Amino acid sequence: MRVDEVKVETLAGETVTVKLQVVGVAKTSQPAAEPEPEPAPVAEPEE
Amino acid sequence: MTDAAAGSVLGDDCKLYYSATLGGAGTLTEVPVIIDDTLNSERRAVESNCRGDAEVGELIGKPKHTITGTILLKRDSSGVGATFVALRDAYTAGTVLHFAMATGDITYIGQYVFRMEGRLKRWEQSQPDNDTVKVSFEITKAGDNTYASNFSTVTS
Numbered sequence: 621m622r623v624d625e626v627k628v629e630t631l632a633g634e635t636v637t638v639k640l641q642v643v644g645v646a647k648t649s650q651p652a653a654e655p656e657p658e659p660a661p662v663a664e665p666e667e
Numbered sequence: 668m669t670d671a672a673a674g675s676v677l678g679d680d681c682k683l684y685y686s687a688t689l690g691g692a693g694t695l696t697e698v699p700v701i702i703d704d705t706l707n708s709e710r711r712a713v714e715s716n717c718r719g720d721a722e723v724g725e726l727i728g729k730p731k732h733t734i735t736g737t738i739l740l741k742r743d744s745s746g747v748g749a750t751f752v753a754l755r756d757a758y759t760a761g762t763v764l765h766f767a768m769a770t771g772d773i774t775y776i777g778q779y780v781f782r783m784e785g786r787l788k789r790w791e792q793s794q795p796d797n798d799t800v801k802v803s804f805e806i807t808k809a810g811d812n813t814y815a816s817n818f819s820t821v822t823s
Contacts, residue, residue, distance in 0.1 A: 623822065624691055626691060627693070628684065629694050629695065630774065631697055636774045638668070638773055638774055640819035640821060641821075645817040645818075
């Protein structure tokens with residue numbers, strides 16, 4: 621279970637750290653992976 | 668930390684927080700004097716013919732989240748004006764902010780929280796005579812942002 625720590629500044633100016641137990645997220649979004657470079661073309665053998 | 672009081676979880680104790688730091692790493696600041704803040708969430712759907720059957724089905728996709736609400740503003744020194752200016756400037760600049768909606772003070776155990784990152788898409792500022800300035804706004808998830816919106820519960 622994922623738990624996030626979050627800082628909160630109250631209206632009184634006090635900073636409090638709270639823990640949030642996250643539900644309902646299948647995965648964390650990630651930037652798309654860089655595509656693998658295409659293999660260099662293989663030169664055909666000359667006859 | 669103190670447990671949240673039992674009872675209604677909806678009402679005028681619900682709160683909205685924001686942070687200019689993305690990814691959930693920043694310090695949340697409460698948006699003071701906000702009413703009717705609402706999470707609007709609906710899954711995309713398309714209709715389709717059910718194969719081999721004489722009826723139409725519905726394919727349900729991913730949810731789309733927006734947050735709407737209203738800020739009540741009077742010029743003062745209690746932070747309302749500063750928050751108004753910060754959010755107005757974010758609207759003007761199209762800045763992505765981190766938002767957290769809580770069913771009450773987020774520093775109490777047991778509160779339910781929804782977090783997402785997005786832009787202020789709509790900013791309707793009504794200024795009726797002899798009354799409070801009311802800013803109705805809408806926040807939509809930023810398509811160029813990778814933070815996954817989520818629900819959570821305060822545990823400690």
